[in-house]
Amino acid sequence: MNAKTLEIQQFLQLSEKLTAFSEFQLQGTGQLEEYYEAVYQIIGEKNMIQLLTTFDKIQDETASDETAFDKQFRAKVLSDEKLGPITRSIIKLWFVGTWYQLPKSWNETFGLLENDKTYVISPSAYKEGLLWPTIGSHPMGAKAPGYGTWSAPPEIPAID
Amino acid sequence: MSNDHGGLSTIVDHKTAASTNYDAVIVGSGISGAIAAKELSEKGFKVLILEAGPGKDLSLNGYEKYLDNFYTATSKDNNAPFPRNPNAPMPRGTDVDSLRPGEPNSDNFLVQNGPLVTDTTYCKVVGGTTMHFESKTPRMIPEDFHMKDNYDVGINWPIDYKELQPYYRTAEKEMGVSGEVASQNITGTDNYAEGYVFPMHGMPPSYLDQTVGKGLNGMKVNMKGEEHTLQVRPFPQGRNGIPNVEYKEFNDGENFVPEGAVSLHQAEIGERCQGNNNCTPICPVQAKYDARKTLVKALRTGYADLLPQTVASKVVVDDNGKVTEIEYKHYDSMESSEYESGSFKGKIFVLAANAIENARLMLASGLQSTSKLMGKNFMDHPYLLTWGLLPEVAGTMRGTVCTSGISDLRSGEFRKDHAAFAIDIHNDGWGWATGSPYTNLHDIVDNMNKYGKELRHELVNQISTQLLMAVMIELLPDPSNSITVSPDYTDRLGNMRPIVSLSIPDYTLKAVEKARQVTRQVFQRLGAEDHTSYDPLDFGYVSYNGEGYALRGGNHIAGTHIMGDDKATSVVDKYQKSWDHENLYLIGAGSMPSIGTSNTTLTLAALCFMSTKKMLEDLI
Numbered sequence: 001m002n003a004k005t006l007e008i009q010q011f012l013q014l015s016e017k018l019t020a021f022s023e024f025q026l027q028g029t030g031q032l033e034e035y036y037e038a039v040y041q042i043i044g045e046k047n048m049i050q051l052l053t054t055f056d057k058i059q060d061e062t063a064s065d066e067t068a069f070d071k072q073f074r075a076k077v078l079s080d081e082k083l084g085p086i087t088r089s090i091i092k093l094w095f096v097g098t099w100y101q102l103p104k105s106w107n108e109t110f111g112l113l114e115n116d117k118t119y120v121i122s123p124s125a126y127k128e129g130l131l132w133p134t135i136g137s138h139p140m141g142a143k144a145p146g147y148g149t150w151s152a153p154p155e156i157p158a159i160d
Numbered sequence: 161m162s163n164d165h166g167g168l169s170t171i172v173d174h175k176t177a178a179s180t181n182y183d184a185v186i187v188g189s190g191i192s193g194a195i196a197a198k199e200l201s202e203k204g205f206k207v208l209i210l211e212a213g214p215g216k217d218l219s220l221n222g223y224e225k226y227l228d229n230f231y232t233a234t235s236k237d238n239n240a241p242f243p244r245n246p247n248a249p250m251p252r253g254t255d256v257d258s259l260r261p262g263e264p265n266s267d268n269f270l271v272q273n274g275p276l277v278t279d280t281t282y283c284k285v286v287g288g289t290t291m292h293f294e295s296k297t298p299r300m301i302p303e304d305f306h307m308k309d310n311y312d313v314g315i316n317w318p319i320d321y322k323e324l325q326p327y328y329r330t331a332e333k334e335m336g337v338s339g340e341v342a343s344q345n346i347t348g349t350d351n352y353a354e355g356y357v358f359p360m361h362g363m364p365p366s367y368l369d370q371t372v373g374k375g376l377n378g379m380k381v382n383m384k385g386e387e388h389t390l391q392v393r394p395f396p397q398g399r400n401g402i403p404n405v406e407y408k409e410f411n412d413g414e415n416f417v418p419e420g421a422v423s424l425h426q427a428e429i430g431e432r433c434q435g436n437n438n439c440t441p442i443c444p445v446q447a448k449y450d451a452r453k454t455l456v457k458a459l460r461t462g463y464a465d466l467l468p469q470t471v472a473s474k475v476v477v478d479d480n481g482k483v484t485e486i487e488y489k490h491y492d493s494m495e496s497s498e499y500e501s502g503s504f505k506g507k508i509f510v511l512a513a514n515a516i517e518n519a520r521l522m523l524a525s526g527l528q529s530t531s532k533l534m535g536k537n538f539m540d541h542p543y544l545l546t547w548g549l550l551p552e553v554a555g556t557m558r559g560t561v562c563t564s565g566i567s568d569l570r571s572g573e574f575r576k577d578h579a580a581f582a583i584d585i586h587n588d589g590w591g592w593a594t595g596s597p598y599t600n601l602h603d604i605v606d607n608m609n610k611y612g613k614e615l616r617h618e619l620v621n622q623i624s625t626q627l628l629m630a631v632m633i634e635l636l637p638d639p640s641n642s643i644t645v646s647p648d649y650t651d652r653l654g655n656m657r658p659i660v661s662l663s664i665p666d667y668t669l670k671a672v673e674k675a676r677q678v679t680r681q682v683f684q685r686l687g688a689e690d691h692t693s694y695d696p697l698d699f700g701y702v703s704y705n706g707e708g709y710a711l712r713g714g715n716h717i718a719g720t721h722i723m724g725d726d727k728a729t730s731v732v733d734k735y736q737k738s739w740d741h742e743n744l745y746l747i748g749a750g751s752m753p754s755i756g757t758s759n760t761t762l763t764l765a766a767l768c769f770m771s772t773k774k775m776l777e778d779l780i
């Protein structure tokens with residue numbers, strides 16, 4: 001595995017935790033590489049590596065203990081001044097295909113990032129947003145489920 | 161009759177067009193202009209259609225570009241699929257701001273003179289506003305045509321429901337309406353021809369509609385002492401469903417064939433609506449009616465020429481008031497302010513540019529009409545949004561934008577005292593009111609600090625239970641609500657921009673208050689959490705009787721050149737022919753003297769079909 005493949009793999013594992021969709025489902029969107037690449041371009045190599053290694057370390061230390069993971073992940077990532085906002089933007093990216101610009105306070109502390117602006121990554125990113133399957137629906141204007149399907153109760157996928 | 165131009169003459173250049181003497185010059189390629197073009201060209205009359213916006217590419221390719229624009233737009237507003245075009249600008253819902261006291265706000269295309277600011281929009285591309293309309297197609301009800309006689313408010317129409325009825329049927333065929341007649345019998349009288357069915361069966365109601373109906377059907381409300389019983393009813397809509405075989409009787413014995421994706425060359429069988437929940441702004445499979453479906457029928461005759469990116473800038477009349485020509489400005493590129501100008505000639509002239517733009521063009525040409533009512537009596541439906549969370553998952557965010565609603569408060573003696581209203585149940589949840597589902601995602605991630613499983617549970621809790629009731633409220637004609645122009649406000653090509661003055665009278669505000677009360681009762685009955693709140697800083701904020709409400713524009717612009725029996729009190733006659741200019745028609749919702757509680761397009765389409773009969777008489 002070269003360095004980049006490894007990082008994408010770590011990014012995938014992080015994404016699984018953030019979204020509660022399985023690696024298999026995330027791969028199935030076909031968006032993994034595009035998102036990794038986009039986030040890399042936006043936050044830069046150093047921040048990306050810091051995020052992934054921090055995550056990796058927590059994974060290692062907490063193994064399959066979910067409560068312990070949650071505690072550490074909140075302490076070292078979500079409440080971290082630098083990594084928290086980045087992580088929240090990655091969550092939203094998976095759910096609606098849009099990168100949301102980091103908050104001003106982030107810029108004041110860590111500086112401006114040239115590529116950090118709010119934008120929809122691509123038409124397919126919009127269509128593959130995880131929000132839609134989460135609520136038993138489909139992105140507005142794409143992946144239509146077929147005539148009359150809307151009269152049946154929604155099929156909201158169980159979370160394993 | 162000039163039937164010497166055979167062949168498919170859709171590609172015409174401005175020079176050729178300018179040296180052609182057309183039977184009819186039509187301004188606007190929306191549904192009004194498209195109906196006129198189709199009806200005249202099918203009879204062999206040579207027509208020219210000027211369209212201010214772009215859209216030469218009527219093929220799938222051009223349409224797919226709009227779709228991609230939509231997918232990648234961060235703001236998915238009604239005009240998101242269409243690029244900004246300073247040469248033929250259009251209002252955008254996202255552009256509105258509150259007024260600064262004492263001066264009109266001219267920051268955006270529509271100059272807002274207040275007191276109420278409106279976020280109403282329309283669209284300047286080939287196909288006009290139907291390119292992003294929702295395509296709900298209820299008829300008006302008979303009493304709407306006699307507001308003065310029946311309720312001593314508003315203005316009577318010069319025609320009644322019965323006279324328009326056959327044209328309603330023609331319009332329902334043209335727009336490909338799916339629906340069930342039984343659900344439309346809201347006044348208890350027989351408003352449809354015996355045995356009539358719509359071309360296609362009704363769209364199945366959404367699971368959300370059914371959930372609401374279960375709890376709400378049979379609910380009684382008191383309207384000024386009259387008891388009304390509420391029921392969730394499906395709406396007729398112009399989108400492809402399953403053809404109704406019984407429609408044959410109203411279709412010369414033929415089965416109804418839905419219109420498919422627009423193409424100049426073949427008439428494909430239309431795909432059924434697939435429930436994309438995206439009818440506004442753009443239907444990906446073209447199951448929804450849009451005016452290009454009518455326009456291509458005109459173009460296929462070979463007697464219709466279409467010139468996009470060509471803005472009518474002046475209607476020129478002679479000493480007798482007869483229109484001699486229409487001046488235009490044609491631009492090649494949306495990126496450049498360069499244009500060339502010229503004029504087109506015809507026997508008759510038809511302005512089909514919509515209620516705001518017809519008035520704008522006439523006033524910019526110095527033509528106010530004898531009645532001085534050009535631009536006056538501007539109407540639109542104010543909408544009051546109310547939103548709550550149901551106690552169970554109702555599968556919100558699925559189906560067409562809206563499949564059902566409550567129509568029982570459209571009619572009644574209470575109309576002497578306050579406006580009637582109709583309630584839509586929005587399958588797209590709180591979107592219109594709060595920006596959901598995006599705002600929910602932000603809140604859950606940024607404020608509730610959820611991720612993973614908890615995030616997913618919370619998304620379902622907050623979104624799949626949403627109920628938004630959008631109340632469409634009648635606004636009567638009032639000369640002080642108006643469209644005007646001023647040389648102080650022009651667009652990049654130097655055309656004067658419309659200035660809107662709008663205030664909401666007590667007659668309508670009383671209905672706003674009542675509508676809020678009724679929707680509260682609905683939430684109470686359903687055991688739903690009412691989350692409705694109105695921000696005093698909202699651009700559409702109004703106060704009435706000690707309470708505040710935020711109103712939204714209804715996109716049903718009408719009434720700027722109302723029809724009547726008399727030159728002194730109206731702008732056009734019942735055929736939408738100008739009283740002052742014998743060879744000029746102003747067509748569309750601008751001619752309507754009232755708008756009741758119906759989305760305007762089916763009615764304006766019926767009126768256009770009726771007008772084309774008269775145009776044909778003029779031309780023969």
Ligand SMILES: Cc1cc2nc3c(=O)[nH]c(=O)nc-3n(C[C@H](O)[C@H](O)[C@H](O)COP(=O)(O)OP(=O)(O)OC[C@H]3O[C@@H](n4cnc5c(N)ncnc54)[C@H](O)[C@@H]3O)c2cc1C
Pocket residue numbers: 187188189190191192193210211212213238281282283284285286287288289290292293294295296297440470471472473512513514515517521714715716717747748749759760761762764
């Ligand atoms: C979001 C939205 C939802 C809606 N939903 C519904 C609904 O569910 N049901 C319903 O009945 N109605 C609905 N409407 C209203 C409906 O879209 C309009 O009533 C209808 O499209 C008007 O048709 P029209 O042909 O009269 O005008 P338009 O469609 O506005 O067409 C006018 C055309 O003229 C062109 N034009 C303007 N000025 C000039 C000029 N000077 N020179 C050349 N061309 C010019 C414009 O570019 C435009 O293409 C909705 C509207 C919106 C915005």
Ligand code: SF4
Pocket residue numbers: 141144399432433434435436437438439440442443444445446447448559560561
């Ligand atoms: S629900 Fe979808 S397929 Fe149906 S008309 Fe609307 S956008 Fe088109």
